[in-house]
Amino acid sequence: MSEIKFGVLGQYFHCPVKGDFEYAAHALILVDQQGTIVSVLTDSDTQYHAQIEALSAHQQLIELSPTQYLMPGMVDLHVHAPQFPQAGKGLDLPLYDWLQDYTFPLEAKFEDMVFAKQIYPQLVQSLLANGTTSAVYFATIHKDTSVELARECLRQGQRGYIGKVNMDEPTQCPPFYIEPSTETALKETECFIQQVLAIEGNEEQLVSPVITPRFVPSCTAELLQGLGELVQQYQCHVQTHCSESDWARDHSQAQYGKTDVEIYNDFGLMTSKTILAHSIFLTPSDHQLIKSTGASIAHCPLSNMYFANAAMQTREILDNDLKCGLGSDLAGAPIPSIFHTCLDAVNHSRVREDGTSTYLPANERGEQGSRISFLEAYWLATVGGGQAIDAKVGLFQPGFEFDALVIDTAIADSNIFILEEMDSAKDKLEKIICLNSRQNIRKVWVKGQLVVDK
Numbered sequence: 001m002s003e004i005k006f007g008v009l010g011q012y013f014h015c016p017v018k019g020d021f022e023y024a025a026h027a028l029i030l031v032d033q034q035g036t037i038v039s040v041l042t043d044s045d046t047q048y049h050a051q052i053e054a055l056s057a058h059q060q061l062i063e064l065s066p067t068q069y070l071m072p073g074m075v076d077l078h079v080h081a082p083q084f085p086q087a088g089k090g091l092d093l094p095l096y097d098w099l100q101d102y103t104f105p106l107e108a109k110f111e112d113m114v115f116a117k118q119i120y121p122q123l124v125q126s127l128l129a130n131g132t133t134s135a136v137y138f139a140t141i142h143k144d145t146s147v148e149l150a151r152e153c154l155r156q157g158q159r160g161y162i163g164k165v166n167m168d169e170p171t172q173c174p175p176f177y178i179e180p181s182t183e184t185a186l187k188e189t190e191c192f193i194q195q196v197l198a199i200e201g202n203e204e205q206l207v208s209p210v211i212t213p214r215f216v217p218s219c220t221a222e223l224l225q226g227l228g229e230l231v232q233q234y235q236c237h238v239q240t241h242c243s244e245s246d247w248a249r250d251h252s253q254a255q256y257g258k259t260d261v262e263i264y265n266d267f268g269l270m271t272s273k274t275i276l277a278h279s280i281f282l283t284p285s286d287h288q289l290i291k292s293t294g295a296s297i298a299h300c301p302l303s304n305m306y307f308a309n310a311a312m313q314t315r316e317i318l319d320n321d322l323k324c325g326l327g328s329d330l331a332g333a334p335i336p337s338i339f340h341t342c343l344d345a346v347n348h349s350r351v352r353e354d355g356t357s358t359y360l361p362a363n364e365r366g367e368q369g370s371r372i373s374f375l376e377a378y379w380l381a382t383v384g385g386g387q388a389i390d391a392k393v394g395l396f397q398p399g400f401e402f403d404a405l406v407i408d409t410a411i412a413d414s415n416i417f418i419l420e421e422m423d424s425a426k427d428k429l430e431k432i433i434c435l436n437s438r439q440n441i442r443k444v445w446v447k448g449q450l451v452v453d454k
């Protein structure tokens, strides 16, 4: 057995089965020097008491209090790192105008390393403090500051998937924020991939490069073609926006006569490591193509309420077993917490189910049977996200990486109120999902490394 680094003794929640949960009251989770879970013991295991004694004697035992819960780390499949300064403002415009008026001018500033170094450390710190142990980031078109974001994730110990953004279509990109040429974009992307893979200290690939065409409107066909070739060469993850709004969907139809999924597939960008943010206007054949390629969807429920013009087919995506997780879409939505995103996902589905027009009878107002549950949302945030990034995270099982949080429900300024005699294990988990805030998160580990300790 590999050498044990530490053990955590206490209660935990996780969701091995979509829509269900497991609770263990007094588990002992053993983590090795590589940050991998070696075993999960309960008091019926013969080794349980001896292990506790041995770990305790060597100060390797972390014992949780009765109000503390171990939970898997959260996975954010869609974050725009440079938009952090924009979080909480400027959500008054539709997507196209929002990009042109607010977002592109802000992202253009990330050519400046001094500016980037002012923002990126704060963002990574904020996401970790909110329990995001893995994040899939869009950076900007600038290679050097995008590599700096990868370095920052590594410094702070976050599992990071980082993309240098690609956008070269002159009719869609402002002159101050566009690649110098298609050829340069491709060269810089290749160089970015190589530099991230070679960052000192990244031998275990805690941070990975992601090939990142922004979305169909902002990329020429030549750029999409070249990026598809890089995908074949480097077998990297891919991330992009997919059929996010009426405008984006119509633009793709007008230009190619195809859906975004079909366009990405034609250019070799649909693989089992592709993450499609939003994916609102999917056709039944898009569903099939996503499933057959093994690509994943990043559901961003709050941002969809601002930009999508329609509701997400979350119920169908879960029922069809498409790979799917959650994304905050910072700053198309303002909140850097995947716990909050779980609540948004449930709310989003409930509004879809109920409908909105008070002039229609209740049975004609919404889309019946389209809600998702809190447990399904939490599964998306942990297991679903882990599958999308192709990492063994999201569960407390031997062989999984120890990416975990300690939530304390009894801190002085907690919104979570648990009444032992009234709350079942499921009630407690739902309360944590709904009401957890940054203050409740006392410890965060990524790959067995303690990165937040309060």
Ligand SMILES: Nc1nc2[nH]cnc2c(=O)[nH]1
Binding pocket: 080, 095, 099, 103, 214, 215, 241, 244, 303, 307, 329, 332
């Ligand atoms: N939400 C969102 N959608 C996009 N589509 C293209 N760029 C963006 C972006 O920055 N945010």
